[in-house]
Amino acid sequence: MVTAVSSKRESTLDFFPLTVEFQEKFYATGKIPGGYFKREGRPTNNATLTARLLDRPVRPLFPEGYRFETQIVATVLSYDGTFPVSTLATIGASAALHISDIPFNGPTCGVQIARAGGQFILNPSNQQLEASDMDVIVAGTPNGILMVEGELKFVSEAVALDALKAATESFKPVFAAIEELRKLTGSKAKRPFTPYKVDEAFDKEVRAFLTPKINAALRIRVKQERYAAADAAKKEADEKFVKTVTDKDTAALRKKDLGMIVENLKYEVARAMILDDKVRIDGRDMKTVRAISNEVGLLPRAHGSGVFTRGETQVLGTVTLGTGDDEQMIDSLMGMEKRKFLLHYNFPPFSVGETGRMGGQSRREIGHGNLAERALKPILPDFEKFPYTIRVVSEVLESNGSSSMGTVCSGILALLDAGVPIKGNVAGIAMGLIKEGDKFAVLSDILGDEDHLGDMDFKVAGTREGITALQMDLKIDSVSLEVMETALAQAKEGRLHIISEMEKVISKPRGEISQYAPRIETIKIKPEKVREVIGSGGKVIKGIIEQTGVKIDIEDDGTINIASADPEMTKKAIAIINQIIAEAEVGKVYKGKVVRLMDFGAFVEIMPGTQGLVHISELSNERVRQVSDVVNEGDDIDVKVLDIDRAGRIKLSHKAALPQ
Incomplete structure (x- = not known):
């Protein structure tokens, strides 16, 4: 509904x-x-x-x-x-x-x-x-x-x-x-609506005063200086045309009109510069990407980090590697979902030179983060080969156009720095459009102002081999496939250039993951042995975790991931698990513990959860009248496996393990 x-x-x-x-x-x-x-x-x-x-x-x-x-x-x-x-x-x-x-x-x-x-x-x-x-x-x-x-x-x-x-x-x-x-439903007529119009005489007078000033301001290449020049021009116009009005109501109306005129002039001048003069606000042509610089390994304790800077947009990307315990569980209409890859995008107000409320996620942050996450998902390693939960965090430090694509690029730098064996390097670029009638210009790597004053924001991310994510929004009725084809071709050219610039700093994953990241070892056991490793009420697995301090994730198919920052503890946990799942071998001698005495023999535990019977005739080379004459409960004795029947019952011998 x-x-x-x-x-x-x-x-x-x-x-x-x-x-x-x-x-x-x-x-x-x-x-x-x-x-x-x-x-x-x-x-x-x-x-x-x-x-x-x-x-x-x-x-x-x-x-x-x-x-x-x-x-x-x-x-x-x-x-x-x-x-x-x-x-x-x-x-x-x-x-x-x-x-x-x-x-x-x-x-x-x-x-x-x-x-x-x-x-x-x-x-x-x-x-x-x-x-x-x-x-x-x-x-x-x-x-x-x-x-x-x-x-x-x-x-x-x-x-x-x-x-x-x-x-x-x-x-x-x-x-x-x-x-x-x-x-x-009756073809209901639409409500009449007439948009507000600025007084023509006032509009003409203010435009004559402001047009050259706005024109000059929009040719200033540094964002904050450009904004300051436009604000100064508006303030001059306010002093000249608004503050001289004595009637309060008229002055308030003129102030509103002035704001609309300034925005209209910015829109018209910027678009005319591009379509007629073939020059953009920062002096570039239509296809040139702003200057790029990259750094990796800035944060010593993060598992991976990278800073991507393109013009006046700068994004810090970090990677944290976790275990199965760190997966995100989502209760959705589709049922319970598990997410092993998370990307969180943060856009603080200081990144655009403003103050504002901090905390929580805006819809914009959720949307931009989702786009970057989609761009990176296809290049992540298969979980079976790299069994980590991966979290990428994007911190936008400065923004003047397409911080979401900057997030994609910084995310790749951080993943490479973290040693994640990704399938390819991804870069993203934001394309713009200025369209008046049949004339149009497609812009590569748009500024914030070009996004605001233009007709399209088209983001394309991908590797050298192909596209991994798309997002396009228009401010006009629609766009033709001809424009889309031009934008896609131009985006590919820009994307490949950005990848080349990134690869000058780092092109392949580091040989190993951070010393501060958990080491995950994967072993495979028989599915029917999973119950033995977990134990009644989780008693066995909890005991292993208490002894070693590792994290253990067990799948129903017998896959066990053991994670720890200490390799020795990982080895110890694997050894304990191997002992638990070990199966008796005929002819092998084990040191076992006597767990129960019977008239006909003794039951001996040769490994955790595995017992066999030493018949009274197999306790000694001498004749034995009572089992307790040779062994008692709790005794450690050597036993040899003689046979394992079809039911899995183990026949043991103590005398066969005695020195000849």
């Missing part, structure tokens, strides 16, 4: 107050939520990411200047676990807006596309996604693509473009269904 509500009272905010919520109801899958309260709480990361997928395609299609509080709420009422619900929610949001009276230039459509065996699959099941080399969500209007989000496994630009084409061709039936729904 998706609902859309828009207030009829205009807000005083200077931006469009749109909020989108995605609610996961556990009753939809017949489950009771975990935790103490047994009810749904704050949105999960997955719910937040899905809400962003709903928000991004519809936001650009509201009228410019629309300032009425609007809220879209998607609620999962029933879910069979077969197909992902995100695309259904995307279509539902579009339909709810399209049939309402809310001003909205829709409809939009969202589709998920995968590829298996060289064939594209539209809206795949979760099972089909597991066998696919891509998982991409594409949204658009009847005019073209509007949003892209997804992960890929080293897919070429040509295949990615073919996937986008296939996705857009599938939109038509959905648009027809939404239009039919609108007719069935």
Whole structure:
């Protein structure tokens, strides 16, 4: 179920107050939520990411200047676990807006596309996604693509473009269904909306004064100096055109108008510089990537660290290696999920020279972290070969454009520094677009201002072999496949350049992991022996951990991962486990402990949990009248294995182990 509500009272905010919520109801899958309260709480990361997928395609299609509080709420009422619900929610949001009276230039459509065996699959099941080399969500209007989000496994630009084409061709039936729904609901007329316009005379006068000053400010290459020059120009205009107005209401209106004029001038001047003068704000051409520098091994106690700097964007990446105990457990609609790879992205306010609230994660941080995580996932080693839980943390130290792609690059540097045997080196780049009519320019490695004043933010990450993650957002109605093809080709060129720069510092994983990281040894035992290693109520395994201080993870298939920073303790734990699972060998002599006396012989434990019988006739070379004449409970004696029958019963001899 998706609902859309828009207030009829205009807000005083200077931006469009749109909020989108995605609610996961556990009753939809017949489950009771975990935790103490047994009810749904704050949105999960997955719910937040899905809400962003709903928000991004519809936001650009509201009228410019629309300032009425609007809220879209998607609620999962029933879910069979077969197909992902995100695309259904995307279509539902579009339909709810399209049939309402809310001003909205829709409809939009969202589709998920995968590829298996060289064939594209539209809206795949979760099972089909597991066998696919891509998982991409594409949204658009009847005019073209509007949003892209997804992960890929080293897919070429040509295949990615073919996937986008296939996705857009599938939109038509959905648009027809939404239009039919609108007719069935009465084709409600949209609310009249007229955007606010600045007084023409005031606009003309202020523009004549400010245009040369804003033009000069936008050609300053250092971000903070550029901002200071633009602010100084605005302050001059305020002194000249606003503070001279005596009427308070008129002065307040003029102040608002001045802010709009300044933003409009920045928008127009920056775009004209690119389209007409062929020069960008910082003086680069359309394809040049800013200067790059890289460092690794900065933090002595972190298991891996790297700093990636590109222009005025700088990101510190760290890697921590953990054991199975460190896996993240998530109670989701799909059931309990385990995550062995975590990427956390932090964007503190000081990174953009501002103050602000610290603590907690914003939706933006969750979204950017998810994009970087998707970019790095395909190159991680198989868990069977490298049985670690891996956590990458991104600390954005300075930001002026695409800190999420900086996170990808710093993450790779940190992984290499940590000695993680990754499958390839990944870099990411953010592409921009300036489009006026038929004229357009695709920009490589965009600045923050180019993102703000441009029409597209298109992030592409991948290795030399292919793409691993895509994300695109537009501020205009849609973009053609021609533009997408140009952007993908230009992004590949920039990505390869960035990888080359990174590899000048470190190109392969270090030969060994950090001395402070746990060493994990993996051994394999027979599945039927797992019970013996664990023991009743976990008694045996707890004893091993107490003796050695190691961490032990046991899988049902008999795989045992033993982790410790002390190699000697790891060896000791392995030796204990080998003793527990050891099986008696016929003809071998063991030192055992007498555990029970019977009239016909003595039971001797030759290894933990393994006992055999020494018949009274096998206790001595002499005739024995009573078992207790030779041995007593608790005695340590040497015994030889004579035979093991089909039932696993062990026949022992003490006299055969005695010196001849």
